[in-house]
Amino acid sequence: MLIGVPKEIKNKEFRVGLVPASVRELITHGHQVLVQRDAGKAIGFFNEAYEQAGARVIDTPAEIFAKADMIVKVKEPQQEECRLLREDQILFAYLHLAPDPQQAHLLQESGCIAVAYETVTNKQGGLPLLAPSSEVAGRMSVQAGAHCLEITHQGSGILLGGVTGVAPAKVVVLGGGVLGTYAVRMALGMGAQVTVIERSLPRLYQLDLQFGSSIATIYSTLDSIEDYVTNADLVIGAVLVPGGAAPHLVTKETLKKMRKGSVIVDPSIDQGGCFETSRPTTHDQPTYVVDGIVHYCVTNMPSAVPRTSTLALNNATLPFVLSLANHGYEQALQRDPHFLNGLNIFKGKITCKAVADALQQPYIPAAEAL
Numbered sequence: 001m002l003i004g005v006p007k008e009i010k011n012k013e014f015r016v017g018l019v020p021a022s023v024r025e026l027i028t029h030g031h032q033v034l035v036q037r038d039a040g041k042a043i044g045f046f047n048e049a050y051e052q053a054g055a056r057v058i059d060t061p062a063e064i065f066a067k068a069d070m071i072v073k074v075k076e077p078q079q080e081e082c083r084l085l086r087e088d089q090i091l092f093a094y095l096h097l098a099p100d101p102q103q104a105h106l107l108q109e110s111g112c113i114a115v116a117y118e119t120v121t122n123k124q125g126g127l128p129l130l131a132p133s134s135e136v137a138g139r140m141s142v143q144a145g146a147h148c149l150e151i152t153h154q155g156s157g158i159l160l161g162g163v164t165g166v167a168p169a170k171v172v173v174l175g176g177g178v179l180g181t182y183a184v185r186m187a188l189g190m191g192a193q194v195t196v197i198e199r200s201l202p203r204l205y206q207l208d209l210q211f212g213s214s215i216a217t218i219y220s221t222l223d224s225i226e227d228y229v230t231n232a233d234l235v236i237g238a239v240l241v242p243g244g245a246a247p248h249l250v251t252k253e254t255l256k257k258m259r260k261g262s263v264i265v266d267p268s269i270d271q272g273g274c275f276e277t278s279r280p281t282t283h284d285q286p287t288y289v290v291d292g293i294v295h296y297c298v299t300n301m302p303s304a305v306p307r308t309s310t311l312a313l314n315n316a317t318l319p320f321v322l323s324l325a326n327h328g329y330e331q332a333l334q335r336d337p338h339f340l341n342g343l344n345i346f347k348g349k350i351t352c353k354a355v356a357d358a359l360q361q362p363y364i365p366a367a368e369a370l
Contacts, residue, residue, distance in 0.1 A: 001325040002032045004068025006061040007039040010075045012283035014042040014306035015313070017072035017093070020053040022318045027054030031325045034058045034068055043307040065089075072321055074313065075300055076103055087111030087347070090329050092321065094118055094133070095344055098245040098358035099272035108348045113329050117317065118270075119243040119352055120342035127242060129320070129342075131178045132312035136302040137267040138182030138238065142171070142190060144301070145234040148263040148287060148294045155294055156261025158233050161191025168192050169233035174225070174249055174274060176203045176217075179267055180238035181210075187234075188214055195228050225249055230257040237266040237274040243344070244354030245272040252276050252291075260292030269297040272358075330370055340366050 003026060005017045016039045018026075023033045033055040037047055047057045058064050065071065065084035073093035077085065082103060085091060088111065095116040097104045107114050117129035127134075142160070149155035149169065162168035171187040173180045176198035187194045188211070198204050199220035208217050218224050229235050229250055239246050246268040255264075255277055266278045273279070277290045281297045283304060288295050302309035320339060323332040333340045343366040344352040356363030 001069045001328075002034065002067060003070050003072060003321070003325060004064035005033065005035045005039055005055075005072055006064050006081070007036040008074055009061075009078055009081070010300060010303075013075055013300055013303045015074040015303055015310045016040040016043070016045060017074055018321070019045055019310060019314050020049040020055075022314050022321070023050055023055045024053040025318060025322065026325060029322060029326060032056070034064050036061055036064055040310075043310060045310075070321075070324060072317075074310070075303075076100065077107075079103075079106065082106035082110060085110035085112045088113065090115065090324060092117070092317070092324065094270075096270040097344055097352075097355045098243065099270075101359050104345065104350070104355070104359055104361070107345045108350070111347050112345070113343070113347065114345040115324075115329075115333075115342045116243070116344045116352070117313075117342070119344060119354070120320065121242075121338040123338065126178075127240075129313075129316050132316050133302045133309065134177070134179040134267075135182050136305060136309050136312065138179040138236075139186045140301050140304065141179070141183050141236045141238075141265040141267050142186035142192075142234075144286070144296050144298075145171070145236065145263050145265045146190060148265070148296055149234060149261075153287065153294065154261065154289055155263055156233065156259065158261075160187070160234070170231060171195070171234045171236065172197065172228045172232040173236045173238055174220075174229075175238035175240065175268075176200070176207050177238060177240055179240070180236070181207070183236045183238055184211065184215060187236075192234070195232075197224055197228060220249075226254050226257070229254055230259075232258070233262055235262070235264045237264065237268045237278070239268050239274040241271065242354060243352045245358040246274045248274060248276040250275045255293055256291050258291075258293050261294070262292075263294045263296065265296045267301055269299050273297060333366070334370060340370075343369070346370065
């Protein structure tokens with residue numbers, strides 16, 4: 001199979017779909033790889049390394065999209081990239097379609113086979129291709145929040161861990177999944193007072209076993225969310241509905257009751273955000289203020305540490321890229337029901353129920369579409 005790796009063009013996105021080591025694995029299995037010139041340059045993966053691994057370095061994305069059987073990316077294709085996709089071409093990337101009807105429409109129009117990292121599952125019920133980015137985002141969300149609490153960023157001027165004789169900041173994490181767990185770890189490591197709010201009692205039990213009395217574990221209700229959020233210095237939105245739009249757990253009314261200068265960080269913004277006042281931001285302009293509350297809602301947060309994020313993502317995605325290349329999409333997806341869950345759009349049809357529901361579009365099961 002001929003695999004194409006275009007350079008990412010989203011704002012401040014320096015990650016790359018395949019690193020040279022992954023390219024070498026694909027070449028060893030008899031495949032061909034096209035990599036856009038300087039696709040990995042910003043993070044130390046130079047054109048020469050790709051050529052030594054066996055790839056051909058191509059100058060323009062148009063040529064890659066025109067020739068490749070499969071496009072491997074990190075972030076969702078931008079409008080100009082969507083228009084380069086061809087009928088029957090495989091797209092393998094993060095898509096986050098639920099809050100993005102325009103992208104969904106363009107992918108449907110292209111006739112491509114769009115497989116989303118974020119809806120591939122595993123036997124344990126996890127999301128193995130989302131987990132690496134969730135781990136990075138969880139850790140970074142606390143770093144970003146601590147930075148935003150500084151007075152120069154319109155925060156309340158609170159040091160997350162406090163100092164001798166001064167209480168630490170109160171951090172509330174909404175959701176106890178992968179992202180939430182790493183946010184908790186980071187916040188604890190920085191000395192904050194941490195509360196995690198989660199609706200799954202088994203997950204709360206696991207968090208209690210993992211962290212013990214270092215954190216407070218609270219069952220999620222409207223009352224508990226309002227009580228803890230309004231008294232927090234930093235709130236991390238770590239809620240996930242696989243493939244679907246994130247629920248708005250914190251309303252405008254609740255936000256108005258928060259202390260001025262408090263901060264919310266919303267990594268779930270890729271799926272629409274879990275704060276009613278959330279809207280997508282970029283690394284160039286990461287924050288805005290509503291009712292005195294600083295909002296950090298960068299849609300590609302892990303791209304701030306792109307080398308780490310790229311390597312972690314490639315570790316997870318490479319076996320799936322190899323499966324698609326070795327067996328073709330039909331056999332690769334049909335032989336693995338968990339991989340099949342990653343199929344979001346198939347030749348104009350929406351094949352992920354959560355996406356279809358969020359976009360209020362017709363849904364056809366992936367197995368039926370194939």
